[in-house]
Amino acid sequence: MGDDIRRNMALFPIGIVMKLTDLTARQIRYYEQHELIVPARTAGNQRLFSFNDVERLLEIKALIEKGVNIAGIKQVMNPVSKESDDATIVSEQSEVKRKELSDAQLHRLLKQQLLEKRPGQASLIQGQLSRFLNKR
């Protein structure tokens, strides 16, 4: 799997992930505390999430809605894999260029991401995707 790195590239800040997953910042940080996700951090201690993180959050959200608690989710979900954690922080550039990335290049990545996922989960993601793209 080559583009595995791309899936683990830390791209977006918590604000975008909130719109992407419909979770509150509180919840996202809470799940991180319980090691359900391990987002990367910028030099300024800002969280940077990857597609993997977002997908995991969507899975977590689905389970939570089914009444599963943190303990249960930890068992159902594979504990954050080995060194596959975000080592590549894509952001941390000039403000302007950062927005360029999260607009043009992001669309390209999102498209690829959707193509590689199975129809079932892909549609699930597209739902969140629409809301994300309608941000302004």
Add this chain to the structure above:
DNA sequence: ATTCTCACA
């Protein structure tokens, strides 16, 4: 304007 940690009338 955003995000972060901490703490609880």
Add this chain to the structure above:
DNA sequence: TGTGAGTA
């Protein structure tokens, strides 16, 4: 989990 405080 929400939310406000005080930062970076």
